[in-house]
Amino acid sequence: MSRVRDMRTVRRAQQFGKFRVTQLNLVPLVDTFVSIVFFALTTATVGELAPVVPGVTLPESSVGTPALSQLTLGIGAVVTLANHPVMNTSDAAAEPSDDARRPLKVPTLYRAMKSLADSLRAAQGVGADGAIKVALAIQGDRTMRYDLLSRFMQTARLAGFTRLSLQVQRVDGMAR
Amino acid sequence: MRRAERRSGLGGAESGHLNLVPLVDILTSIVFFALLTYAGAALAALTAFDLELPPVVVTSADQLKDIKSEKDVVNLLLAVRVSSDHLEVEHSAEGGYHTRIDSLNVRSLDSLQALMTDIRARYPQNRDVVVIPSDDVAYDDIVRVLERLKKARYSGIALGTKARATPVTVP
Numbered sequence: 001m002s003r004v005r006d007m008r009t010v011r012r013a014q015q016f017g018k019f020r021v022t023q024l025n026l027v028p029l030v031d032t033f034v035s036i037v038f039f040a041l042t043t044a045t046v047g048e049l050a051p052v053v054p055g056v057t058l059p060e061s062s063v064g065t066p067a068l069s070q071l072t073l074g075i076g077a078v079v080t081l082a083n084h085p086v087m088n089t090s091d092a093a094a095e096p097s098d099d100a101r102r103p104l105k106v107p108t109l110y111r112a113m114k115s116l117a118d119s120l121r122a123a124q125g126v127g128a129d130g131a132i133k134v135a136l137a138i139q140g141d142r143t144m145r146y147d148l149l150s151r152f153m154q155t156a157r158l159a160g161f162t163r164l165s166l167q168v169q170r171v172d173g174m175a176r
Numbered sequence: 177m178r179r180a181e182r183r184s185g186l187g188g189a190e191s192g193h194l195n196l197v198p199l200v201d202i203l204t205s206i207v208f209f210a211l212l213t214y215a216g217a218a219l220a221a222l223t224a225f226d227l228e229l230p231p232v233v234v235t236s237a238d239q240l241k242d243i244k245s246e247k248d249v250v251n252l253l254l255a256v257r258v259s260s261d262h263l264e265v266e267h268s269a270e271g272g273y274h275t276r277i278d279s280l281n282v283r284s285l286d287s288l289q290a291l292m293t294d295i296r297a298r299y300p301q302n303r304d305v306v307v308i309p310s311d312d313v314a315y316d317d318i319v320r321v322l323e324r325l326k327k328a329r330y331s332g333i334a335l336g337t338k339a340r341a342t343p344v345t346v347p
Contacts, residue, residue: 027195035202049219059319063326064223104337137224140315147311149318150337153227162229168319170223 050167052139053080058169059142067137067167071116075140075152079109086112093148104154113159121160135163225322230306230334252302254295255336256288258309258321263288267295280317285324292328304332311338 050067052058053074074080079087087095087108097105120132136156140149153164257264263277263284275291277284292305305325309318318335325333 028198031198031202034199050222052220059316061223061319061323063323064225067222067224142316144315145311146309146313146315146318149315164227166225166227167222170221
């Protein structure tokens with residue numbers, strides 16, 4: 001009797017085996033899509049944003065080219081170069097130039113910039129006094145006077161940064 | 177009963193469950209790296225004014241070698257002088273042009289934009305302008321002037337500095 005039942009079971013298994021429901025595990029697919037959606041949303045909102053140097057209140061403008069996250073000279077209470085503090089801004093303003101032909105030069109900042117410029121030149125295979133292809137972004141406080149800004153710009157150009165860019169806060173267009 | 181289950185294909189089916197463990201793993205990794213790479217800097221939508229080098233007067237044969245095409249030669253020297261209480265626009269055409277716009281408010285900036293748009297239309301080959309602010313002008317005011325020049329379709333903007341022989345004063 002038992003043998004007959006076993007044979008019947010085997011026969012049914014052979015008969016219905018081709019109709020067996022196959023399971024598809026969708027869990028990894030859902031995980032992957034959740035990650036994709038997360039990064040898509042994050043990139044869409046954060047991708048257009050660039051880091052602002054802490055302690056700097058930027059001027060505002062409705063025009064200009066989109067700013068990229070790049071090598072930045074920050075001018076707030078402290079002068080920072082590539083996120084590293086170099087000197088106090090008041091010290092930079094008071095520091096006299098060591099070159100009579102370049103009265104705007106800030107020697108301490110110049111040394112930091114020259115060191116950075118030389119390492120960039122070495123990485124790019126450019127000669128000792130060659131132009132650096134990397135642009136230097138300046139994020140300055142809106143209350144800064146132009147005589148101070150011109151000293152920093154002159155110092156940057158002496159160090160080899162010929163491409164300068166002023167980064168400011170973007171606002172929606174209307175006459176201010 | 178068994179026959180009915182067999183017919184409907186539900187015989188032996190287990191209750192389904194969603195495995196959330198890999199999702200939690202991924203989110204934990206995202207949070208971990210987000211915390212690790214947090215630099216403390218605020219993020220903001222920024223815009224940039226790319227500055228050109230101010231034009232120089234060619235005084236030697238060596239400097240002539242740097243001129244590769246006619247585009248490298250300025251055919252109209254256009255300058256905007258910015259003071260804390262007025263603006264001045266000068267250019268080299270028509271035997272020398274000079275005009276003064278009083279004040280540095282929204283109305284005077286509107287006048288500046290209209291004037292610069294007019295000059296741009298009269299000399300369409302020229303897209304360069306040199307901005308020469310006074311020492312005491314605030315950076316915010318300079319950016320407002322640069323903004324108006326961009327709106328007047330000048331793409332080659334340079335910031336110039338008055339010649340001086342002594343170090344600047346401490347603000």
